[in-house]
Amino acid sequence: MSVFTPKLCLDKVTDITPELLRRNGIKGIVLDVDNTLTLHGSQEVKQEVLDWLAWMKEEGFLLTIVSNNYEKRVRPFAQRLDLEYVSFGCKPMTKGFTQACKKFSLQAKEIAVVGDQIYTDILGGNLKGMFTILVVPFELETGWTFRLKRSLEKIHLRKYHRLHKEH
Ligand SMILES: [Mg+2]
Incomplete structure (x- = not known):
């Protein structure tokens, strides 16, 4: 499978269940x-996301944030949610993911x-050998670089949907 292909595509993070992970x-x-x-740059978190995080913790999953955003954006966010974090993770480079493996004492897989x-989360995760899950962004960013990236992503998503139709 291509390094650009997510292992799984879901609508939102809260669609992930302990059963699916296990x-x-x-x-x-x-x-x-x-x-x-x-949302991009927001410190607000929906109740359903808070409930999902609590559920995952209760079920014994280890959680950490790895964000490409700056320390001053990520730290207060992570602290409010009581989550570990890596800021300026340089995804798709695997630095932040390697730190997560060490933090958890788990293998990448x-x-x-x-x-x-x-081009950041999925590519980096696949390069590291992790199980990659793509979710639909809360809102589409404006600006031409994002628009270009999103239209290129569609090519890889077509590949994903083709693969999953065959199975
Ligand atoms: Mg993102």
Whole structure:
């Protein structure tokens, strides 16, 4: 499978269940922030996301944020949710994901990466050998670089849907 292809595509982070993770041998979750847990740049988190985080913790999954955003954006967010974090994670480079493996004392294949972008979250997670889950972004960013990226992502998503239709 291509490094650009997510292992799984879901609508939102709260669609992830303990059963789905256990079935795939997952014990830890690496979470993106912007457009995965909340709106881009926002400190607000929906109640259903808070409930989901509490549920995952209760079920014994290890959680950490790995964000490409800056320390001053990520730290207060992570602290409010009582989550560990890596800021300036440089995704798709695997630095932040390697830190997550060490933090959890888990192998890469026992960790799921959840994010809304193929060229950072999914590519980095796949390169590291993690279980990658793409979610639909909360809102589409404006600006031509994002628009270009999103239209390129569609090519990889077509591949994903083709693969999954065959099975
Ligand atoms: Mg994101």
